Amino acid sequence: MPAPEPDPAVLSRRILVRSPEIRIKGRNRGSFREALKRNIGRRLLPLGPGWKASSIGDRVWVEVPPGRERDLDDALDRISTVFGLQLALPAYLIPRRDGQNREVPAERTAQMALELACRLASREPPPPGGGFALRVRRRNKGFPIRSQRLAKEIGRAVLDRSPWERVDLSHPALTVFIEAHEEALYVWTRRIQGPGGLPVGSAARVVALLSGGFDSPVAAWMVAGRGCRVDFVHLTPGRADPDEPSAAKAIRLARSLSRFTGRSRLVLVPYTHFDLGLVGSRTGYEALLFRRFAFRVGQAVARRFGAGALVTGDSLSQVASQTLENLVTADHAVTLPVLRPLVGLDKAAIMRRAEGIGTWDISATPARDCCALITGAPRTRSRPRRVAEVEARLFPDPEDLIRESLAESLIGTVECGEAPDAFGPPRRFAPTPARAAP
Numbered sequence: 001m002p003a004p005e006p007d008p009a010v011l012s013r014r015i016l017v018r019s020p021e022i023r024i025k026g027r028n029r030g031s032f033r034e035a036l037k038r039n040i041g042r043r044l045l046p047l048g049p050g051w052k053a054s055s056i057g058d059r060v061w062v063e064v065p066p067g068r069e070r071d072l073d074d075a076l077d078r079i080s081t082v083f084g085l086q087l088a089l090p091a092y093l094i095p096r097r098d099g100q101n102r103e104v105p106a107e108r109t110a111q112m113a114l115e116l117a118c119r120l121a122s123r124e125p126p127p128p129g130g131g132f133a134l135r136v137r138r139r140n141k142g143f144p145i146r147s148q149r150l151a152k153e154i155g156r157a158v159l160d161r162s163p164w165e166r167v168d169l170s171h172p173a174l175t176v177f178i179e180a181h182e183e184a185l186y187v188w189t190r191r192i193q194g195p196g197g198l199p200v201g202s203a204a205r206v207v208a209l210l211s212g213g214f215d216s217p218v219a220a221w222m223v224a225g226r227g228c229r230v231d232f233v234h235l236t237p238g239r240a241d242p243d244e245p246s247a248a249k250a251i252r253l254a255r256s257l258s259r260f261t262g263r264s265r266l267v268l269v270p271y272t273h274f275d276l277g278l279v280g281s282r283t284g285y286e287a288l289l290f291r292r293f294a295f296r297v298g299q300a301v302a303r304r305f306g307a308g309a310l311v312t313g314d315s316l317s318q319v320a321s322q323t324l325e326n327l328v329t330a331d332h333a334v335t336l337p338v339l340r341p342l343v344g345l346d347k348a349a350i351m352r353r354a355e356g357i358g359t360w361d362i363s364a365t366p367a368r369d370c371c372a373l374i375t376g377a378p379r380t381r382s383r384p385r386r387v388a389e390v391e392a393r394l395f396p397d398p399e400d401l402i403r404e405s406l407a408e409s410l411i412g413t414v415e416c417g418e419a420p421d422a423f424g425p426p427r428r429f430a431p432t433p434a435r436a437a438p
Contacts, residue, residue: 035199085194131168203227215313259417292333
């Protein structure tokens with residue numbers, strides 16, 4: 001007796017997760033996998049109970065709660081920004097055991113996969129001249145029907161029972177994927193691209209200096225993709241106020257980035273005291289002095305948060321303050337390492353990346369920044385000793401300058417891109433270090 005035709009609407013659904021970079025890890029692979037599952041779970045929390053990432057061995061998936069298939073696209077959109085996830089595959093599950101834990105005959109399981117593949121192909125009208133392809137793989141070699149035979153039988157059935165009239169293995173308009181695992185056959189037609197990389201939280205914590213431009217958000221995104229937890233520091237031209245245009249722009253950028261970084265803190269630090277110290281000064285080092293001030297602020301915040309490095313959006317020789325000599329002079333202001341993931345990229349490549357991660361439109365919004373501090377002819381070459389002498393004359397007590405600035409700062413939290421109108425709750429930032437950076 002032939003198996004009843006399955007209805008895709010009532011079959012169980014799973015989102016299979018592919019993470020090739022995690023699979024090549026060694027003995028610590030389990031910790032990366034657990035971090036990935038934890039981050040996926042956090043992204044799915046707003047959808048309510050039942051959405052949970054699970055795993056067996058190296059395989060990770062998300063169980064779609066019964067009756068929640070309508071939220072599948074929302075779930076896919078959310079987890080597509082989770083670092084460590086390369087592909088999300090929304091699949092139908094055909095169990096190899098029934099409700100009484102009895103083995104379902106392989107022929108019946110294959111028949112159900114055939115019926116489902118035909119149903120899915122019928123939902124997709126073929127474009128003129130378009131063909132379809134079947135990709136069948138036995139991940140579990142214990143499945144008794146070989147991949148080639150399964151593909152041949154299902155392919156013939158799709159040609160006979162759907163609008164598709166030809167097979168195209170080179171450039172198919174539709175691809176039906178079937179995989180045999182120990183517990184089930186999985187069938188899917190969609191592949192959702194994720195950012196790849198390593199799960200946030202699998203590496204150290206860093207503090208990213210977040211300007212309102214295109215570069216620094218991309219730099220923060222890149223280090224998050226290597227597993228770092230990222231917090232942000234933004235220097236505001238006036239008092240630290242979430243409604244001030246520069247701060248509001250930084251909040252929007254941090255919130256957008258938190259779709260990838262998860263939970264991040266943003267510290268708004270006014271540079272008013274630094275600005276006052278420059279009054280009447282025209283040395284050509286103003287931009288470099290500001291960078292050294294920003295680095296010191298970032299280092300103080302990093303020590304408060306237990307972060308191990310600073311992150312900037314510097315690209316070598318892109319502007320006067322980013323020549324090699326000036327980068328070295330800026331680094332002399334702090335003892336923490338300064339990471340520059342964009343150092344070898346040109347502006348066009350950075351802006352393409354900003355567009356891809358969704359920060360371009362925000363960065364393009366006009367807002368006042370520190371450019372008013374820069375003279376018409378900034379120096380492109382500097383020596384740390386000479387700049388330190390100028391700095392000592394303008395700011396006799398740099399530590400006091402940092403304390404005064406941080407005393408007027410605000411700190412708030414952004415998380416997973418949620419709460420579009422909330423930054424918060426903002427509170428005063430405590431400038432006293434809680435523990436030293438590692």
